[in-house]
Amino acid sequence: MTTTLINIKAEQERVKEQIKAQGLRVLVCAGTGCVANGSLKVIEKFKELGVNVRPMTQQDKVTIVPTGCHGFCEQGVLVVIPDLDVTYVRVKLEDVEEIVESHIKEGKPVERLLYVDPKTQEHVFKNEEINFYAKQTRTTLANCGEINAESLDEALAVGAYEALHKVLEKGDSDWVIEEITRSGLRGRGGGGFPTGMKWKFTAANKGGKSYVVCNGDEGDPGAFMDRSVMEGDPHKLLEGMAIAGYAIGADEAYIYVRAEYPLAIHRLRVAIKEAEERGYLGKNIMGSDFNFEIHIKEGAGAFVCGEETALIASIEGERGMPRPKPPFPANKGLFGRPTLINNVETLANVAPIILKGADWFSSMGTEKSKGTKTFALTGEVNNTGLIEVPMGTTLREIVFDIGGGIRGGKKFKAVQIGGPSGGCLTEEHLDLPMDYDNLIAAGAMVGSGGLVVMNEDTCIVEVARFFMNFTQNESCGKCVPCREGTKNMLKILERIVKGKGEMKDIETLEELATAVKDGSLCGLGKTAPNPVLSTLKYFKDEYIAHIKDKKCPAGVCEAMKTITIDAELCKGCTKCARTCPVGAIEGTVKNPHHIDQSKCIKCGACASACPFKAIKQS
């Protein structure tokens, strides 16, 4: 049967004309971060004040476009007006009128709403001149923040479904797999497994029913790139899934999204519905004989479901527990059928690779890690947000150029990379090109790309305890070494931060770490000890300080604090004694008071109550 595909170029021209007719486009970020900062009200206000205005650019009208995440969440609400070459940050409801009256109508920029460079203290107009964006290479995130995520037309205008069209036109699934293999794309969910190889393994079982599953269970605390893609450019993900489906011979797919991302779920539903209605998904896609149906499955709050076999169990409606491999999902996955599982960021790379070619993709990155990687840059840096850089970018460029350095002029201490499965990198790694293999060698991993920057005031032992508490909570309980091992490691770490550790605890921690790594079925257990091992490797002295000297060098661990009353400054007002929740303060009126250290719980309530600043914490 011969089929005629739609003319996608003509369709693109049509929607581009439509967008041109919108006149001056005002892009207001409507990602989770900016919505929390009140962007929906800002959008309403713009619509109320701006649409009937005649802009100074002589365009016919003004159109307000709610977009996906720009990544610079901390500076939200972000308002970008491309035709006026301007990006406004921290826009509040009451600022809208001034932007409309002064800039859109009169052409006078509102300087106070421009981004201020933390180094030069100068105002910056254009997005690409803000240091946060200047050093980025945005491919997976290219359209996030540029288009209305709830409009298929806007997605088509920036090239959505063009790659799928190319694939359908060529009609050669082997070519698709070859192209993905040649590009060198590796799984962006953490493991770094070559994507092309995974596709090849699954395609080998062609014939019967197979499935594509997109892993959108972004559970790593501190990472939100997948959320941004799903919210900001959902069609790019859907297109990547359809191409994967074509390559492996699947006509049905699931996106598993964690329930904590309601906006992402909503935008995906809107996108799937519109794409199906207009023939970009569903039956006879773009006039071909290729059918592809995508369902959404909501998670229910279990970190372990990020592991592929656990995720499959969860889609099937069961407890999300990992299954032994083999059989690999490529042979026997969802409902017992061959299944291809890739994460959101991996699949978002597919359409650009098909469209621009494997050579384009492999020209970026390092020898064994090609392309770009998104990182969620958070913690104690000046510019926090979502970034995308070529693989091999150094930590220094990320933290000091894009991130604008450490907040409040403090000293860089370490970054925790890869969340609860990753490890930490210190000053000695600042110039290390970051890719899969270099990070593994340094005892960390790319993981999902969470990058939490810590300064001298962060206690590294407490951070290790935090991650162990997380994995211990999230361990599904199937493998005893993981279930009991993480629990005992946590107990030891809790003891250490409470000042009750012993030197042999360090050895026990290392021993348990090996047992948990070796004795666990899935990635959760195999990587759970990493934060402890890597902090022990680089910050052993801090552990020792906690254990031997009963001191927390960062001054974080409450149990190590000593609170004392300066007898010279104390006027005997009795306020502290009355405030103390455990009755640890003794003294009589008008005489200096005294803290019984054996009773004190170091809560610091007395210090905030003292009117004479006589209470010191050290």
Place this chain on the structure above:
Amino acid sequence: MSSQTHAGLDYSKVDEILASYEYKKSNLIAILQKVQEVFRYLPLDVMTYIGTKIEGLSPATVYGVATFYAQFSLQPKGKYEVKVCDGTACHVRGSMPVLNAIHKCLDLKDGKFTTEDGLFSVETVSCLGACGLAPVVVVNGTVYPQMTADAIKTVIETIMGEERGN
């Protein structure tokens, strides 16, 4: 059969939900989510009911799934569900003092997570993906960014004030 009442619970809604998901085993999680939306928790009797209605499931399996996922609660949640994010970014920027302030403000002690009047329930969640705004607290879907102990107190007191007004 469609609208039987057991232990004061309206089962007709459960039947509707089961029907809309075609009594399918693989839809169990979605079914439990919808049921929890209706009752604000998963009553034991309802779980048993679901376990007997879907082919291939037992009440024990339903209970097993319900207790596996953090989202499901076997105790009633409050009218206002307060979720304090304790993801890495929020933790590093001080989510624990915020949580303590909420506990103090609502007089929640000894592991209790719902207030006496059923107005508030408080839980921690791992990462809501709003890391750039850390620390965040979500109350019934509304995200409150860059929280401090004082700021969250104001949020809660405002809600309490509105409730008293009603």
